Amino acid sequence: MRKSQGISYAKIILIGEHAVVYQQPAIALPIRSLTVTATLIPRTDDRQQIASIFYQGSLADAAQTPFAGIATLIRRLLTFFEAPAQGFDLAISSMLPPERGMGSSAATAVAIIRAVYQAFDAPLPHDSLLNWANVSERIIHGNPSGLDAATASATAPQWFVRGQAPTPIDFPTTGSLVIADTGVPGQTKTAVASVAAKLTQDPAHYQPLIEAIGQATSQAALALAQDDLPLLGRQLTISQNALRQLGVSSPALNQLVAAALNAGALGAKLTGSGQGGCMIALTKAPAQAVHLRRALEAAGATTTWQYDLVESEDPS
Ligand code: MEV
Helix, strand or coil, X not given: CXXXXXXXXXXXXEECCCHHHHCCCEEEEEEEEEEEEEEEEECCCCCEEEECCCCEEECHHHHHCCCHXXXXXXXXXXXXXXXCCCCEEEEEEECCCCCCCCCHHHHHHHHHHHHHHHHCCCCCCHHHHHHHHHHHHHHXXXXXXXXXXXXXXXXXXXXXXXXXXXXXXXXXXCCEEEEEECCCCCCHHHHHHHHHHHHHHCHHHHHHHHHHHHHHHHHHHHHHHCCCHHHHHHHHHHHHHHHHHCCCCCHHHHHHHHXXXXXXXXXXXXXXXXXXXXXXXXXXXXXHHHHHHHHHHHCCCCEEEEEEHHHHCCCC
């Protein structure tokens, strides 16, 4: 093992969350200005130490903590590389707020997998990276579609259908997204399980909402291809209405969505698993995003970020 570093990004789901679990398409983008960095340094003794804002301590003691899923991933990676007793210091530094729909757990997994592969000088095919990320995502989230890991490991926006290889999708170069945090944590596992329960109890009522989100996502792809920001905005709001009826919005999210639309946003919706976390709103141009951020902060957003769509261009 040698010293190594892995990097990944925050993800924002533009459209398609929850429905993507049930085979509908989704569109998500990595936010390259918000990174997770995993730095792995071998030790000469056999201590396996982790330092992060989520967990501080030994790998062995992480079993009963919220870090357990990531700890299992690390253990299985070390076993795969035939080095289960290798001592190390692993430092994880994250710019992502946890449990806010930005894919913190998937991004942490991706950064660690990259660091471990680099530490053992092993090539890491993309499908293998996504399969490894699924190990911790399954423990943390129960039934992950794989969208979060696919986006956290990408450098460009992705069109994603569960079980298929993600493909990059072009974004217009005008327009901006404002991301606003309600300040309330949202648990992906709980939100995904609540949608599953509704679909089981009353499929005739809830299945059409899943399909409506899928249709809005296909329309959003058309809007992106035709640089039609008003059409895109309308699809975001359509999907928010379906997500609200699926029970994954919240009063704080509804309030921010209403404030964004009142302030002239082309469309607005929650992003990620909901029941807390963040929302997004679309504007025609970066200049209007400044006004929108102020309106969202006045409506109670604890933090806002601006993402100009031009940033989506792949640097590689
Ligand atoms: C969570 O970021 C996105 C969900 O669609 C769950 C998933 O895709 O695994 C809610």
